[in-house]
Amino acid sequence: MSNNERTFIAVKPDGVQRGLIPEILTRFQNKGYKLVGIKLTLANETLLKQHYADLTSKPFFPKLLSYMMSGPILATVWEGKDAVKQGRVLLGATNPNASAPGTIRGDYAVEVGRNIVHGSDSVENAEKEIALWFKKEELVDYKPTMYGWIYE
Ligand code: UDP
Ligand code: MG
Numbered sequence: 828m829s830n831n832e833r834t835f836i837a838v839k840p841d842g843v844q845r846g847l848i849p850e851i852l853t854r855f856q857n858k859g860y861k862l863v864g865i866k867l868t869l870a871n872e873t874l875l876k877q878h879y880a881d882l883t884s885k886p887f888f889p890k891l892l893s894y895m896m897s898g899p900i901l902a903t904v905w906e907g908k909d910a911v912k913q914g915r916v917l918l919g920a921t922n923p924n925a926s927a928p929g930t931i932r933g934d935y936a937v938e939v940g941r942n943i944v945h946g947s948d949s950v951e952n953a954e955k956e957i958a959l960w961f962k963k964e965e966l967v968d969y970k971p972t973m974y975g976w977i978y979e
Contacts, residue, residue, distance in 0.1 A: 830978055833863065833906045834914040835947045835956035840898035842943035843867075847935060848901050851944055854917055854931060855905050859977040864904035864957070864966045870895050877959055887940070894940060902960045908978070911953050914946045 838851050856862070870878070875895050882888055905914065919930025923942050926933030936942045947953035957966070971977075 830908045831906050832908065832910045832950060832953075833904055833957060834910040834953045835945070835960060836903045836905055836914055836918075837945040837960075838901035838903075839895065839943055839945060840900060841894075841941045842935075843899050843901055845935075845943070847943060850935070851901075851931060852903070855903075855914070858907075858913070858917060859973075860905040860907040860910055860914075861969075861971050862903065863906050863968065864902070864961050866902050866961075866965065867899050868902055868960070869898075870900055872896070874959065878956060890940060904957055904961060904966060911947050911950050915948060918944055918946045 836851075836855065838848050842848065842851060852862075872892060875892055876883055879888070879891065882891065885891075907913075917931060919926025919932035921932075921942065922939045923932040923936035924938075926936075928934060931944050932942050947956050
């Protein structure tokens with residue numbers, strides 16, 4: 828398992844509007860992950876149909892589209908050991924009411940259609956999503972000064 832696995836984490840429009848950007852960034856930062864990309868952006872239908880390619884035929888998809896286009900999204904990329912799987916652990920379950928307290932969705936959301944945050948569900952999808960939301964030159968590589976205090 829490499830220490831530079833990358834995952835795509837997005838604060839959805841409800842999370843941005845509710846002022847939860849700092850809290851969500853803090854959780855990933857405090858865990859020990861390295862921020863390698865960040866931007867506030869608006870999603871369009873073309874991008875979302877690729878991002879949620881496996882969900883386009885679901886009955887909730889039209890509502891998901893308008894939710895995700897209802898305001899700015901904070902797109903981020905985080906790097907670290909097992910970042911994809913552990914990122915999902917930090918998020919909690921898709922349905923916030925099935926998420927344990929202590930997770931982001933468990934602590935800050937109540938409905939599946941307003942679950943404030945997205946996280947890649949596999950390394951393969953993380954690579955796909957990062958390439959979809961970010962240009963290569965928008966991702967920054969650097970060695971954090973804390974590295975030796977997080978990795979042995
Ligand atoms: N979603 C929804 N209703 C559902 C299932 C999903 O509105 O019954 C929304 C929800 O915002 C979720 C997103 O669609 O986060 C993507 O669904 P997925 O199953 O990929 O969940 P996630 O990976 O976000 O946990
Ligand atoms: Mg998903």
